[in-house]
Amino acid sequence: MAKIAVIVDQGFEDSELIKPLEAFANAGHQTVILGMKKGDTVKGKKEGTPITIEEEIQNANVHDFDALLIPGGHSPDRLRAHPQPVDFTREFIDSGKPVFSICHGPQLLITAKRLKGRTLTGYKSIIQDIKNAGATFVDQEVVVDDNLVTSRHPADLPAFCKACLERL
């Protein structure tokens, strides 16, 4: 069974956190909610779903996890304003372990400078940012490029969760 790091901050897209968590739990995998401050409660942007930060990103070690999930919403843009989430994301993608990113999730990978030459999808508003980062944007429900699994928006969640589970 895998141990999955989930990196999150205020204003995450509710379903893009909750649905993968459910899918991972149903498959017997463990998840750890990482954020800027342990014990803080962060909330979803649409439904206000509360989630408690279990471990601080600056104290987390990539070696302790088998995969990384980056839910979308406003969360990735907030996280990339700090160096620790960016460094953690960069180390994760460089480790070769699976990175699951949906919606605005690629924003963290852009600031980590790890999209050059990759093929992925993401939310429509960030298409030009993805292309400018040197990546190829593909408009489909799920894109798997080596260790990077990406989707566009909540409607893609069934395909996204399936593809994530296949990589664990």
Next chain:
Amino acid sequence: MAKIAVIVDQGFEDSELIKPLEAFANAGHQTVILGMKKGDTVKGKKEGTPITIEEEIQNANVHDFDALLIPGGHSPDRLRAHPQPVDFTREFIDSGKPVFSICHGPQLLITAKRLKGRTLTGYKSIIQDIKNAGATFVDQEVVVDDNLVTSRHPADLPAFCKACLERL
């Protein structure tokens, strides 16, 4: 006196809309609030400041305005998911008339593909996006590059408003 287009959607940074509006009004300039749907009320992300859309972007004509203001917050990323605000922003920058952008405002200019070779500032989370768009990022309270006036965040508003007024 100048007529200034203000392009805005849900989740704008309250002060980055309100303070420039006050500064423009105090100097005798006219502003028109442009958005996706006329009559809709959009709200600020921190204080929930309500503002009513006076004219739809798709019906607005660059020739009718002397300058464009792009407040930050979540508004620019929401707007750039639609073609009309992107086209309007591109036409405005190409017109040579002043474009005032603060915080996340450059996101619209990125999607409009009009930052290559420009020098500007913006919110810290989008620095890599600005650089990837072919622009030079400068970390200072206000940057004036030809018709483009930019600032980083609400603390820069006094310098931003002063620089905007000087361009009118």
